[in-house]
Amino acid sequence: MSILVADIKFYKVDDDGNEVLNKEGTHIQLYALKRNIRFKPLEYLCEDMEDDILVPITEDGREIMSEAESKFYDTHDTMDTTKLAKEIINGNNKTR
Numbered sequence: 001m002s003i004l005v006a007d008i009k010f011y012k013v014d015d016d017g018n019e020v021l022n023k024e025g026t027h028i029q030l031y032a033l034k035r036n037i038r039f040k041p042l043e044y045l046c047e048d049m050e051d052d053i054l055v056p057i058t059e060d061g062r063e064i065m066s067e068a069e070s071k072f073y074d075t076h077d078t079m080d081t082t083k084l085a086k087e088i089i090n091g092n093n094k095t096r
Contacts, residue, residue, distance in 0.1 A: 003046040003054070
């Protein structure tokens with residue numbers, strides 16, 4: 001079985017690292033690849049991915065999370081998946 005990219009979005013930053021905003025200046029301007037564009041580096045993005053690092057997404061776009069993950073995100077200001085993964089791997093996750 002292969003893992004492929006279904007959707008990917010991009011944003012731009014100026015030379016000072018500030019996000020480029022929409023015309024109204026209210027939100028970060030998001031971009032997508034033009035249709036029928038083949039961008040070779042993205043083809044390698046999933047090359048070494050394993051099923052165990054993926055979570056299903058519901059029809060409304062929300063991730064299906066375990067109870068432990070849900071508690072973790074409820075108690076942290078940002079969704080730091082790297083920190084969560086390290087805590088779970090090291091057995092230090094107090095939400096379990």
